[in-house]
Amino acid sequence: MKQEQVQKTLSVLINSFGYENIRKTLSGMRSEKSAVANRGAKIRRVVANQSSMKPTKKRTKPNAVKVVKSIDISDDKKKEILAIMAEKYEAKEFMPNVNHVRDFLGGGRDVSRIKSRQQVTVAVFKELASLETSELREMLDRGFYAPPKRLESYARAIEGFSRQGRSA
Structure with missing residues (x-):
């Protein structure tokens, strides 16, 4: 009104x-x-x-080390390599970001729905467990799916080398 x-x-x-x-x-x-x-x-x-007041089940984040311990693997070497990978995974020294995980799981899976590393921790380590021990060892030794290398020390060495050449 x-x-x-x-x-x-x-x-x-x-x-x-x-x-x-x-x-x-x-x-x-x-x-x-x-x-x-x-x-x-x-x-x-x-x-x-x-x-x-209802009792709720506390959700725990998947832990790579626990996942590896729960997987039934008869080969002790393989289990040892997977344990090392799991520790590195938790420290973000192996597959440190979502893009590494997506790249690893890319074959035959819709990776666009993967939003975090924790979301697919179990799938990653089940896939790793299906690989041969030699493949796992090579992955670990060569640093596949590792964080990017820092090139600062190489750049300084090259820079120092070129300065020495100029002064002569």
């Missing part, structure tokens, strides 16, 4: 019932609304408390 319509309606009410009666009724309506709102809030809190 527009302001003029509100004023006309209020003047009719005030003329009919009096200013004090209208004011008391309005303040009573305000307190009723707040009481209803408070009751609703109390009910919501009680329901929230009851639902939070």
